[in-house]
Amino acid sequence: MTKRLTKTALFRFLAIILMVGMPLGVHAQIESSGFPVLQLETSARSAALAGATTALSESSSNAFFSNPALLTPVANGRLAVSYLNHVSDLNAGWLSYAKQIDSLGTFGIGLRYLSFGSFTERDDVGEEIGTFGASDIALTLAGARALNTHVHYGANLHVMRSSIASESAAALAMDVGVTYVSTSALSSFSASVHNLGLVLSSIGNRSDDLPLDVRIGFTQKLAHLPLLVTLTGYRLTSLDGGESGNASVASVLNHVRIAGEFQFSKAFQIRFGYNHRQHESLKVKSRLDMAGFSTGIGLVIAKIGVDYSFNSWSSLGALHRFSIVSTL
DSSP: OOSOOOHHHHHHHHHHTTGGGSOOOTTSOOOOBOOGGGGSOOSHHHHHTTTOOTTOOOSSGGGGGTOGGGOOGGGTTEEEEEEEEOSTTOEEEEEEEEEEETTTEEEEEEEEEEEEEEEEEEOTTSOEEEEEEEEEEEEEEEEEEESSSSEEEEEEEEEEEEEETTEEEEEEEEEEEEEEEOTTSSEEEEEEEEEEEEEEEOSTTOOOBOOOEEEEEEEEEOTTSSEEEEEEEOOTTOOOOTTTTSOSHHHHGGGEEEEEEEEEETTEEEEEEEEHHHHHHHOOSSSSOOTTEEEEEEEEETTEEEEEEEEEOGGGOEEEEEEEEEEO
16 A cells, blocks of 8 residues: 555555445445444355345355345254455455254354455654554354244344554444245245444544344245245345436345355355445446356265355456365
């Protein structure tokens, strides 16, 4: 970094480029929410499916990040680890574990970490005086249980801290969610509210907000094809219509993520997804720009699940995530 930046200005810049788990184009609207670690996809499977996972059940312990109601007994004893090598020097990691406790329910613990790398610090006249770092960390406690054979409900509690050099910000937040699985188990529906809470302190003169998000989700397994289709409506507290700001079909898509997973067996899946808001924010070409598109695979090797995802950022490059899931 060749020019001097104040610490507060730098933090704002770093937070903006990671809002809502995606980068924002230079012409996109500026987000006011802080704690960007809350908005990154937490697993390679979720990233490959463009985040359309609000109603998607799975055996991995990190499902409660998408919706706390997805934490079910099938995740008992499961440990999940994910890693993301982000653009520039940004790196992120996730760790989660779930445990079934008799008739009380299923409980989970998760840790999320985001590092913005190292930056050169300069004084008022531009002289280099050292380096400093910036990072986000969030600890999550989760719990869920069944209301009956079809309905599950759950809640998450998050404790977050953002830091840049010697300054820091802190917040408390919670998620609540419910999911319904049909009698045939071929379809499911969900609703969840994320990041309800309180900012305890902010960095500098910045007044941070939590990224409040209301989501609804739907999944459907096709009866005669090994394909699961999943859809998530998100940012429903702020129906801004994306960049165009109107009620056209394209603008409605700015609040929808859609994906599919070919489930050839329990040991092999191919995934794909599309995020229209991300596409509109990042696209450079008028045609054949793959921004917002994602894909990935899932493998089970010797009882260890390995997931990989690829997310296109158009001319900025691509994100590669890896996740490993195992039973302790």
